Amino acid sequence: MNQNLQSILELQSALTRLHEADQRLHGIPDWMRELHEEHAARKTEIEKLEETAAEAARQRRTAEAAVQDAQEKLKKYQQQINKVSTQREYGALLQEIDTVKGQISSSEEAAFSALDLHEKAEKELAALRESFREIEERYAAEMTRWEAEKPEIARQVEELKAQVAEIKSRLPRGIVAQFERILDRYPAGAMAPVRPIERPGQRQREWHCSACNYRVRPQVVVEIRNGDSLVQCDSCKRILFFREEEEG
Numbered sequence: 001m002n003q004n005l006q007s008i009l010e011l012q013s014a015l016t017r018l019h020e021a022d023q024r025l026h027g028i029p030d031w032m033r034e035l036h037e038e039h040a041a042r043k044t045e046i047e048k049l050e051e052t053a054a055e056a057a058r059q060r061r062t063a064e065a066a067v068q069d070a071q072e073k074l075k076k077y078q079q080q081i082n083k084v085s086t087q088r089e090y091g092a093l094l095q096e097i098d099t100v101k102g103q104i105s106s107s108e109e110a111a112f113s114a115l116d117l118h119e120k121a122e123k124e125l126a127a128l129r130e131s132f133r134e135i136e137e138r139y140a141a142e143m144t145r146w147e148a149e150k151p152e153i154a155r156q157v158e159e160l161k162a163q164v165a166e167i168k169s170r171l172p173r174g175i176v177a178q179f180e181r182i183l184d185r186y187p188a189g190a191m192a193p194v195r196p197i198e199r200p201g202q203r204q205r206e207w208h209c210s211a212c213n214y215r216v217r218p219q220v221v222v223e224i225r226n227g228d229s230l231v232q233c234d235s236c237k238r239i240l241f242f243r244e245e246e247e248g
């Protein structure tokens with residue numbers, strides 16, 4: 001196999017491993033995912049309930065302030081009652097008193113139901129926090145384990161970065177640039193192995209690009225084997241190569 005192609009294959013493999021190690025370093029590891037999601041869901045549940053409790057407390061304060069206001073008014077009207085001189089004024093005042101009494105009782109009701117809501121939310125919160133404690137402890141333990149694994153992964157990342165730089169340094173710049181352009185288009189991998197198309201009874205083997213299935217011309221097969229430039233698939237433009245077991 002040509003030397004540049006060999007190095008490009010090594011480069012692709014190092015980049016793939018680097019990407020995986022980076023993901024592991026910055027993401028949530030698979031073995032923690034389930035607990036992580038449960039932890040996050042419980043936390044959201046608790047936060048929502050805290051919001052409900054706080055909202056109920058706000059409503060209660062508003063209703064209690066309204067009760068107080070209405071009581072002040074009632075007191076004022078009751079003091080005025082001795083000072084009215086006409087039947088009409090008296091009637092009007094009684095009506096005001098009736099209205100304000102209505103306001104007091106509806107605000108008291110609102111305060112009471114807000115209080116009820118608040119208490120229920122607090123009780124539920126206490127239960128949730130209690131059951132959350134066990135998850136939180138397990139989560140903290142797994143986080144500690146995860147943190148302990150990170151330095152080793154970080155070391156692998158550094159090693160792979162050095163490896164990538166080393167491989168690039170022994171390749172012609174044009175070839176690296178060509179590879180990187182294709183990698184931009186196919187972040188999962190710029191390389192595609194060539195595979196034989198099995199057709200019983202056929203004497204000459206035919207080949208295709210295993211990424212897109214496009215046929216690889218016999219002349220191109222020769223070029224991949226013997227040339228020293230990178231050969232791209234006519235259709236998807238990935239860089240073609242032979243796996244060793246199919247080299248023959």
Ligand SMILES: [Zn+2]
Nearest residue numbers: 209212233236
């Ligand atoms: Zn292709």
